Each structure stands twice: as structure tokens, then as C-alpha cells.
Amino acid sequence: MSRLNNRILALTKTWTWSGIIVLVLAFGFCLATSYYNYEQLASDGQIKWSSPDETANYFFTENFSATGSLSVFEPINLSSHDLVHPRSFRSDWGWLKPISFLGIILIFGKIAAWLGAWIIPYLTPIFAALGIIFFYGLVKRIFSERVALISAFLMATFPVYIYYTVRSMFHNVLFVVFVIIGFYFLAYFIDKKYSYQTRHFFSTKINKNIYLGFLLAFLAGIFFGLALMTRASELIWLGPLLFLVWVFNIRRAGWLKPILFGLGLILALLPAFYYNQILYSAPLYGGYGQMNQSLADISQAGKNLVISRAAFSPSSYQKFFTTLTNNIFYFGFNLKLSVKIFYYYFWRMFGWLLFLGFWGIMMLISDNFFHFKRRYLVYLLSLILTSTILIFYYGSWQFNDNPDPKSFTIGNSYTRYWLPIYLFFIPLASLFIVKIKISRTVIEPGEEGKYYWQRLPIYWSNALQMVSVLIIAFSSIIFVMFGSEEGLAYLATNNYAAKTSSALVVELTEPQAIIVTQYYDKFLFPERKVLVGLLNDDNMNYYYAQLAKISPLYYYNFSFAPKDIDYLNNTKLAKVNLGISLVKKIDQTFSLYKLSVVSSSPVLLPTGSQ
Numbered sequence: 288m289s290r291l292n293n294r295i296l297a298l299t300k301t302w303t304w305s306g307i308i309v310l311v312l313a314f315g316f317c318l319a320t321s322y323y324n325y326e327q328l329a330s331d332g333q334i335k336w337s338s339p340d341e342t343a344n345y346f347f348t349e350n351f352s353a354t355g356s357l358s359v360f361e362p363i364n365l366s367s368h369d370l371v372h373p374r375s376f377r378s379d380w381g382w383l384k385p386i387s388f389l390g391i392i393l394i395f396g397k398i399a400a401w402l403g404a405w406i407i408p409y410l411t412p413i414f415a416a417l418g419i420i421f422f423y424g425l426v427k428r429i430f431s432e433r434v435a436l437i438s439a440f441l442m443a444t445f446p447v448y449i450y451y452t453v454r455s456m457f458h459n460v461l462f463v464v465f466v467i468i469g470f471y472f473l474a475y476f477i478d479k480k481y482s483y484q485t486r487h488f489f490s491t492k493i494n495k496n497i498y499l500g501f502l503l504a505f506l507a508g509i510f511f512g513l514a515l516m517t518r519a520s521e522l523i524w525l526g527p528l529l530f531l532v533w534v535f536n537i538r539r540a541g542w543l544k545p546i547l548f549g550l551g552l553i554l555a556l557l558p559a560f561y562y563n564q565i566l567y568s569a570p571l572y573g574g575y576g577q578m579n580q581s582l583a584d585i586s587q588a589g590k591n592l593v594i595s596r597a598a599f600s601p602s603s604y605q606k607f608f609t610t611l612t613n614n615i616f617y618f619g620f621n622l623k624l625s626v627k628i629f630y631y632y633f634w635r636m637f638g639w640l641l642f643l644g645f646w647g648i649m650m651l652i653s654d655n656f657f658h659f660k661r662r663y664l665v666y667l668l669s670l671i672l673t674s675t676i677l678i679f680y681y682g683s684w685q686f687n688d689n690p691d692p693k694s695f696t697i698g699n700s701y702t703r704y705w706l707p708i709y710l711f712f713i714p715l716a717s718l719f720i721v722k723i724k725i726s727r728t729v730i731e732p733g734e735e736g737k738y739y740w741q742r743l744p745i746y747w748s749n750a751l752q753m754v755s756v757l758i759i760a761f762s763s764i765i766f767v768m769f770g771s772e773e774g775l776a777y778l779a780t781n782n783y784a785a786k787t788s789s790a791l792v793v794e795l796t797e798p799q800a801i802i803v804t805q806y807y808d809k810f811l812f813p814e815r816k817v818l819v820g821l822l823n824d825d826n827m828n829y830y831y832a833q834l835a836k837i838s839p840l841y842y843y844n845f846s847f848a849p850k851d852i853d854y855l856n857n858t859k860l861a862k863v864n865l866g867i868s869l870v871k872k873i874d875q876t877f878s879l880y881k882l883s884v885v886s887s888s889p890v891l892l893p894t895g896s897q
């Protein structure tokens with residue numbers, strides 16, 4: 288009896304210390320990322336974001352928390368062809384609406400309605416910390432406690448996870464956290480302990496484990512639904528991945544658990560369906576017009592397929608799959624570009640993860656070659672499936688978030704889109720680190736030249752593992768802070784300079800003014816109305832002239848040379864009776880200009896305009 292008690296005590300101690308370490312790690316992560324956000328966003332009273340997507344998500348989240356509405360009326364757009372709005376917004380008959388997915392707005396907005404809008408910038412750090420805890424629990428269930436502990440450290444210091452936790456109004460970290468939690472519950476409800484047979488279900492004797500399995504299935508569905516509400520486009524890989532897991536666990540899942548899973552999934556998606564219907568006139572539509580058109584095309588192709596099947600038309604299948612492929616790979620399939628992007632955003636940027644993860648796979652295969660465990664096989668197949676889809680789907684697109692198209696930085700969208708791939712590799716890299724053992728050569732006495740390997744005490748191997756993790760963690764933090772021109776240190780400096788310049792522009796303009804700009808809409812809105820554009824398009828210049836008649840109109844962009852001002856006043860803008868004049872040179876690069884009507888002569892809309 289005492290031996291059993293000792294074993295239980297030892298197991299409890301192991302769980303306790305491991306859990307405490309992860310909890311402290313998650314708390315430290317949350318504190319550090321929240322402090323960065325406080326210093327950069329809220330300490331001076333101006334909450335400004337570094338991207339249009341973040342600006343839109345924050346604006347609508349704050350508005351939803353205060354009013355319960357996801358749209359804001361802008362009356363001037365009734366007479367401006369819905370042009371007056373920042374990027375990542377859309378305007379429909381004067382109503383400003385979000386373009387992006389609604390999940391982060393609905394979830395954060397509801398929490399902010401309960402606790403106050405001040406918490407919005409810190410919600411992603413809080414959820415990301417929870418993600419570390421659940422990631423530890425999931426990896427521990429698949430591999431081992433030690434692998435899970437190292438994985439938690441590598442995740443908490445991984446540059447992309449830190450970067451997009453700090454840039455906390457992006458969807459990606461929140462989406463990944465919901466997926467991790469969903470798989471955590473999924474891993475439990477397909478466990479043999481929680482499986483059931485029909486006779487158990489109809490038995491009068493209650494089996495608590497079986498009914499707990501039902502609850503876990505429902506919870507898994509809830510969190511996967513929240514994930515899809517946050518980033519519905521990720522269904523392209525998440526759907527096949529869930530199907531793969533189900534195929535390998537059909538018997539354990541049974542028939543009732545998938546139903547409960549589906550109910551949880553739909554329940555979590557109901558708010559998105561409701562607001563999509565209100566905003567975009569269909570439950571499955573969103574703010575992206577191209578995505579809505581793709582859904583419409585696929586739906587119509589599906590209807591045609593059903594009709595053609597009734598008429599026994601074989602060509603209908605080819606048309607359907609062609610439509611499906613063209614709409615999924617909207618920007619085409621580009622193998623060469625995908626390989627190039629993989630090289631720069633995985634091998635060049637995180638080569639250590641790819642190298643350690645690869646050898647982790649080799650060790651996993653070699654250690655289990657003759658008796659390969661199901662969970663390892665599912666994990667490797669899931670890695671292959673997810674990586675293949677994400678690499679070729681997003682890798683075929685050309686993103687230039689950085690103004691320099693030749694620059695490959697952490698702030699480009701590929702890193703956040705490929706975050707699931709990176710996280711898949713982290714436990715494999717941790718497995719390789721755990722397998723590190725230190726040995727030494729020992730000469731046998733009396734037999735000169737004969738030697739063998741002798742393993743040193745385990746604490747030497749533990750020390751080497753700890754040093755390896757610390758080196759990786761330290762280099763990762765240095766990289767996310769200073770490793771590229773979009774590192775957090777440089778981002779903070781640039782953000783402060785932009786906020787200072789924008790505050791001066793706001794001070795120099797009237798409250799009802801409209802400012803035409805190319806890059807600074809995210810800093811000028813909502814204090815001033817903004818219109819994203821340049822002065823090189825005759826059609827847009829015509830609309831500027833109409834706006835200048837009803838509201839003060841300004842242009843804020845790169846400074847013009849005197850000869851360029853003359854050209855604009857005498858040629859380009861003269862066509863629409865507009866003139867441009869310098870208000871103030873804001874800094875060495877940007878200047879604020881006033882756009883004014885110089886003649887009352889009627890101006891016709893340029894040929895070819897809508």
C-alpha cells in the first residue's frame with residue numbers, strides 16, 4: 288500500500304511541478320506581450336495600429352462593445368460613391384462595414400462589453416497564454432511530458448507567435464489558440480477510456496467516462512466553430528485535417544460524438560451567420576467581395592451538377608471540379624513561387640526549426656518503425672497534409688505587406704498564415720532535443736586500443752537540453768525584436784514617429800476635413816475622415832473635386848518637388864478645376880497639402896468612368 292502511495296505521490300509531484308512551470312511561463316508571456324502593447328498603444332492615450340486590418344478590427348470591436356452594432360453610418364459617402372473610408376473597410380450606401388472575418392470582433396467585443404474597452408489590446412495576449420497551456424497539454428498527450436514542456440518554451444519564445452500576439456488585432460493567433468483547444472478536447476474524446484458501445488449508452492448503469500466523452504466532443508465542436516468564425520478561410524486545410532483524424536478514429540468516435548461535435552460547431556458559428564446575414568445579405572457571405580463571388584460560383588456549379596446528374600451528363604463533373612479548383616486557387620497555382628516562399632519564410636527565417644523538426648521525424652520513425660503507434664502516424668500525416676495545403680495555397684499568392692517587394696520580413700503575411708506549420712514542427716524539434724544523450728569514450732583497462740561508449744549521468748544530458756532550449760529561446764527573442772526591419776523594436780520606433788506626425792496633421796485640419804492619403808489612413812482614422820488614393824488617376828481626381836465642394840479636403844503623402852506642384856496645378860488637377868497648395872512639411876519625407884476648387888466651371892466625368 289505504501290508503495291502505491293509513493294507512486295501516486297511521485298506522479299502528483301511530476302504533474303504539479305511541470306504544470307507550475309508552464310503556468311508561470313504562460314503568465315510571463317502574457318505579462319511581457321501585454322506590457323509591450325501598453326507601452327506602444329495606450330501609454331500616451333492614442334491607440335493606433337500598424338496595419339489597416341488591425342485598425343478596422345479594433346474600430347469595429349470597440350463600436351460593437353459600446354453599441355452592439357457592426358456598422359457605422361458615414362453620411363458623406365452618399366455623395367462620394369462610397370469612397371470615404373480607410374483600407375480594410377467597405378462602404379455600402381454610406382454604411383461602413385468590416386471586410387475581414389467577424390470572429391475577433393464578436394468575441395473581443397462581447398468581452399469588452401462586460402469588462403470595458405480598455406481590455407481589447409490585451410485580449411490576444413491573454414488567449415495566447417492560454418494557448419501555451421493547452422499546447423502543452425496536447426503535446427503531452429501525444430508525445431511525453433518532457434517533450435511537451437520543451438514545446439511550451441519553444442512556442443512561448445517563437446518569433447511569429449510573439450509578433451502576432453503583440454499585433455493583437457490580427458486574427459491568426461486567436462484562430463490557432465481555438466484550434467489547439469479544439470484538438471485538446473478532440474484528443475480526449477477519441478481516447479479509448481471515453482469511447483462507448485451501444486449497449487453502454489442504453490444501459491441503466493451510468494458510466495461517467497462515457498458521458499464525459501460526449502461533453503468533450505461538444506466542447507471540441509464549440510472551439511473549432513469559434514476558430515472558423517475567426518478565420519473561415521482556413522477551412523481549406525482544417526476540414527481535411529479533421530476528416531483525417533476522424534478516419535483513423537471512426538470506432539472510438541462512434542456515431543453520437545460526431546453529432547454532438549457538429550452541434551457544437553454550428554452553435555459557435557450562429558453569431559457569425561446572424562451578422563453576415565445583416566451585413567452582407569447571406570449567412571455564408573463576408574466582407575470580401577471576391578470570396579462571396581467564389582461561393583456563388585461554387586454554389587451554382589453544385590446546382591448544375593445535381594441537374595446534370597439527373598440528365599446523366601458526365602461533362603458536368605469536369606465543369607464542377609474546374610469551377611471548384613479555379614475558385615479555391617483564386618490566384619492560380621504557382622509551384623515555383625511556393626518553393627521560393629518556403630525557402631525564404633521557413634528555411635532562411637527559421638532554419639533551426641526545420642532542421643531539428645526533420646531529425647525529430649527521423650527519430651520518431653526509427654524508434655517506432657516496427658510498431659508504429661497510431662497517434663504518431665496521425666500526427667505525421669496531419670503535418671504532411673496541413674503543410675502541403677498551406678504552402679501551395681498561400682505560397683502561390685504574391686503578398687507585399689512590406690513596401691519593398693524584395694524584402695522578406697516577419698511582418699509579411701506568409702509567416703502568420705504558416706503559423707500552424709511552425710507549431711506542428713515545434714514538438715518534433717522538442718523530441719529531437721529530448722533524445723539528446725551525452726556519451727564519452729572509455730578505454731578498457733588491459734586491452735590497449737579497445738574502447739566503447741559509456742553514457743554520462745543523466746543530469747549532463749538534461750543540462751545540454753536546457754542549454755539548447757535557452758539558446759533557441761534567446762536567439763528567437765533577439766530575432767523578433769531586431770531580426771528584420773519589421774522587428775518589434777523598429778516597429779515601435781516607426782509607430783511612435785507615425786503617431787506623432789499624424790497628431791500634427793489632425794491638429795492642422797478641421798474636424799470635418801477629409802484627408803486623401805495612401806499609407807496613413809490607419810493613423811488618421813477615426814479622428815479624421817480618410818480616403819485612400821493618389822493624384823495620378825483622373826477618375827479619382829474628379830471625385831476629389833466633388834468632395835472639395837462640400838468639405839475641407841487635404842492630401843497627405845510624400846512631399847512634392849516645386850516642379851511637380853506646378854505640373855499638378857497646371858495640368859493634372861486643372862482638368863477637374865482643382866488646385867494644390869502646401870500647408871506644412873510634416874517631416875523630411877511627408878507633407879500636408881490643401882486641395883481646393885479653383886473654378887466653378889462644370890467638369891465632366893472622364894471617359895470610361897463608372
